[in-house]
Amino acid sequence: MSMKMAQEKTFGRMVRNMARMMDQMQKGFCGYCAGETWTPAVNVYESESSYLVCVDLAGVDKDKIDIVVADGVLRLRGQRNAPLPPVHEPGRLRVHLMEIDNGNFCREVDIPSDVRDDHISARHENGLLWIVLPRRTP
Numbered sequence: 001m002s003m004k005m006a007q008e009k010t011f012g013r014m015v016r017n018m019a020r021m022m023d024q025m026q027k028g029f030c031g032y033c034a035g036e037t038w039t040p041a042v043n044v045y046e047s048e049s050s051y052l053v054c055v056d057l058a059g060v061d062k063d064k065i066d067i068v069v070a071d072g073v074l075r076l077r078g079q080r081n082a083p084l085p086p087v088h089e090p091g092r093l094r095v096h097l098m099e100i101d102n103g104n105f106c107r108e109v110d111i112p113s114d115v116r117d118d119h120i121s122a123r124h125e126n127g128l129l130w131i132v133l134p135r136r137t138p
Contacts, residue, residue: 037101037102037103037104037105038080038101038102038103038104038105039105039106039107040055040056040057040076040101040105040107041055041056042054042055042056042107042109044109048135049134049135050132050133050134050135051111051112051115051132051133051135052130052131052132052133053074053109053130053131053133054128054129054130054131055076055107055128055129055130055131056127056128057078057080057124057127057128057129058127058128059080059081059083059100059127060078060079060080060105060127060129062124062129064078064079064080065077065078065124065129066078067120067122067131069111069115069117069120072110072111072113073108073109073110073111074108074109074110074111074131074133075106075107075108076105076106076107076108076109076129077104077105077106078104078105079103079104079105080101080102080103080105081102082098082100082102082103083100083102111133112135114135114136115133115134115135115136116133116134116135116136119134120132120133120134
């Protein structure tokens with residue numbers, strides 16, 4: 001099946017990309033990787049025993065997610081395919097609006113120095129990736 005993008009209003013894509021970059025600059029200790037296609041949204045929580053990182057990865061196959069912790073940074077990389085309707089008429093599919101990010105992604109989160117790197121765990125459920133970063137006991 002082939003997809004065709006409908007013509008976009010003048011500067012529409014540029015305005016969306018500029019807004020996305022401005023959002024990224026305001027996200028504080030969470031970063032993005034230059035050159036990657038999109039950056040998933042992240043929530044970071046803290047409890048007495050751990051930090052919890054929740055990453056919005058709806059539509060991403062868990063086998064396509066790479067998690068690396070090095071030098072005080074949690075780095076998430078992967079890929080999401082463009083969502084297509086489950087049923088449609090044969091032939092071409094014309095896209096009028098595509099706001100769901102797809103393609104390669106990367107997200108970096110600075111992690112505190114009291115994280116036990118050797119006990120990090122992750123689970124993927126309902127489109128959310130939950131990463132548990134246990135804290136060292138004093």
